[in-house]
Amino acid sequence: MDPVGVAAAPPEAGPGPAWRNKCPWGAPNTTSISCSLADVMSEQLAKELQLEEENAAFPEVVAVAEGPFITGENVDTSSDLMLAQMLQMEFDREYDAQLRREEKKINGDSKVSISFENYRKLHPYDSDSSEDEVDWQDTRHDPYRADKPTTTPRKGFIGKGKDITTKHDEVVCGRKNTARMENFAPEFQVGDGIGMDLKLSNQVFNALKQHAYSEERRSARLHEKKEHSTAEKAVDPKTRLLLYKMVNSGMLETITGCISTGKESVVFHAYGGKSATEDKVIPPECAIKVFKTTLNEFKNRDKYIKDDYRFKDRFSKLNPRKIIRMWAEKEMHNLTRMQNAGIPCPQVVILKKHVLVMSFIGQDQVPAPKLKDVTLSSEDMKKAYYQVLNMMQQLYKECNLVHADMSEYNMLWHDGKVWLIDVSQSVEPTHPHGLEFLFRDCRNVSQFFQKVGVAEALNERELFNAVSGFNITADNEVDFQAEIEALEKMNEDHVQNHGKKLSMFSSDGDPPIYDE
């Protein structure tokens, strides 16, 4: 959909009810811009991206409009254009409803009926937003089915007396051609021609039809390509453009290929380029984590972010696309905290929307092996264990974080030490489920090191106490878990009553005091 077209639809004066000129955007603008259809098509992506950049400067708090026109879910109104479009859409809806009433009044019970379908403003593909966007407004219910072009009755003419018009009439034929444009594929941009009183000559119509068909075939081919390319699986055109921009700006030298495709992200390897600013050095090798912008995956993970008070206020006002960006943002913040505490982890290079660039852990395009895949001497394994114990304590005490997905899958062995990665889901310990996440992390870690034969490895309960500074004495898992949940509940009750979180740990490393 042409994002500008809807808001600026020039309602040309013409036959039809007088009220059809009533446009909320003031005087109709009838100047036509002369450019070829091909130009319009190629500008499409650029326009969309421009629009997105304008309305989604991140981070931002999105205003929520509750006007007479908008009902249901919160709608992103960060852009005036979007608001204008929605108003125009609402106007068009009312206009069409009125049109239908008018039509009904005129036709009554008559066998021969006339149709105003040509004048309708809203069309099925008006709601068809660009392929990979998952805005709330995309789910808007569209009550209109596909239009049929008006036809002249079999007798070949309409009207009476001197007002008679035949099917060969230039005007009728032209309008009919305009209406027939709706039979083109929905992706085919016919602009606002259908809503206007356009008269297309047969010659122009046929040329358009040819073009529409070849566009349809081309887009089917493109679609197929997109679906089948594995390396670029999660990379939609917009993401690709973001990546190209990074290479174009010289920040990255080349993007060599994909390291990992997961449920929530795809990770690429790239060679670093030159930084625009002197004070920043781009690492020679980078990892690019692209967070997937699909609805399903984010649903599974929203519990990590919804209750994180750092993001709580923003969460409810955002659409899925923005929540995905918050994942990337969260990973960036968490990595920065870890970096500051001196925990070995990727160093953040840049964050652009849902794309996070960081330093690459590994060498010559080969990523460091995960702890689960590496074969270490028992000496090294023991060293790794103590390092992990140390990192968990640092993470908790110095970074005020719980990893929440800690396991041998998210620890890499590189340069003779363990590197922590994948921290988009990490939360602060005061998160309503923070301590449960920590306990789960402890279970993974202690089970792994016990399995690989580190005799010194604490069991999960001992590890939990060692990391958190709590002193839970339960000697079995069930009771231990119950105490953890009781602690979390106490904290939540405190928030309810006092509006702020209890400090779960004190600066001198003593166990926190829970004596309210």
Ligand code: ADP
């Ligand atoms: P996911 O949520 O998909 O598990 P991760 O952040 O764990 O995302 O990344 C997936 C995989 O990509 C990791 O297991 C690791 O092999 C690789 N990877 C991620 N970040 C880096 C990095 N900075 N350097 C090297 N490899 C990385």
Ligand code: MN
């Ligand atoms: Mn991972």
